[in-house]
Amino acid sequence: MFDKYVNSGQPEEPRGKPIGRRVLLGTLGLGALGVATAPTLQRGLESFLAGASDKDPTGLTGLLPNGGGFRYYSVTSSVPRKNADTYRLTIDGLVDHPATYTLAELRALPQTRMVRDVQCVTGWRVPDTPFEGVRLSRLLDAAGVREGAGAVRFTCFDGAYSESLTLDQARRADVLVALRMQDKDLGHAHGGPVRLYVAPMYFYKSAKWLSGITVTKDVKPGYWEERGYDVDAWVGRSNGRDDDPTT
Ligand SMILES: Nc1nc2c(c(=O)[nH]1)N[C@H]1C(S)=C(S)[C@@H](COP(=O)(O)O)O[C@H]1N2
Ligand SMILES: [Mo]
Numbered sequence: 001m002f003d004k005y006v007n008s009g010q011p012e013e014p015r016g017k018p019i020g021r022r023v024l025l026g027t028l029g030l031g032a033l034g035v036a037t038a039p040t041l042q043r044g045l046e047s048f049l050a051g052a053s054d055k056d057p058t059g060l061t062g063l064l065p066n067g068g069g070f071r072y073y074s075v076t077s078s079v080p081r082k083n084a085d086t087y088r089l090t091i092d093g094l095v096d097h098p099a100t101y102t103l104a105e106l107r108a109l110p111q112t113r114m115v116r117d118v119q120c121v122t123g124w125r126v127p128d129t130p131f132e133g134v135r136l137s138r139l140l141d142a143a144g145v146r147e148g149a150g151a152v153r154f155t156c157f158d159g160a161y162s163e164s165l166t167l168d169q170a171r172r173a174d175v176l177v178a179l180r181m182q183d184k185d186l187g188h189a190h191g192g193p194v195r196l197y198v199a200p201m202y203f204y205k206s207a208k209w210l211s212g213i214t215v216t217k218d219v220k221p222g223y224w225e226e227r228g229y230d231v232d233a234w235v236g237r238s239n240g241r242d243d244d245p246t247t
Contacts, residue, residue: 093214096144133178155212163222174199
């Protein structure tokens, strides 16, 4: 059912607002190009890489070692690396038992594996991609969500990205704190060692480099949502794709 979005060249911003999305080069092994940090230079390279920059401002199609159709995104120019020794995930906010998990502790919990299509709102799609991890609902139950809570906010150790879900969305069985993708431990470029995986929504909901889960009263729009994306990002039913009266 998502075929019409495959490589359709949809602009990144559904409402046509130009956004200078900065693409992470450092972790992609492009440091040798010598454009690690200077923002203007980086933007220049980005448009160069993107070719038709008005059509696909963030697409690095064909120029990155993108396994199986993925494009690698980061809104920061560098992201620290975390491993089994240094990684921590905290759960706090409106909960009875705030907690901090190590990677080993997350790995020791029951794991759920799902195989679905990954769908970015810009139009690229990766079919049948396995993700594996701990159901977010399990971590929320363990933390003991308090009366009056209505939402969950996610923060990332890149220091910039954020996301959010309503509590009902967060409790869905197809929302994971993912440790593995494509049957491998999540690599750094894909948001490892731990990222969020929200299977029924566009991939921008799946925050990479997940470090914090905070239970809150209300939804606070995430990074891209403050820049025009829908907070409720159901695939095929949001971001301007669900309001065409002729279809
Ligand atoms: N921390 C963080 N998470 C993020 C992003 C980001 O820039 N930073 N980009 C989002 C978007 S728009 C997409 S399409 C996917 C890309 O995931 P990938 O790099 O593993 O392909 O990550 C999402 N999660
Ligand atoms: Mo995306």
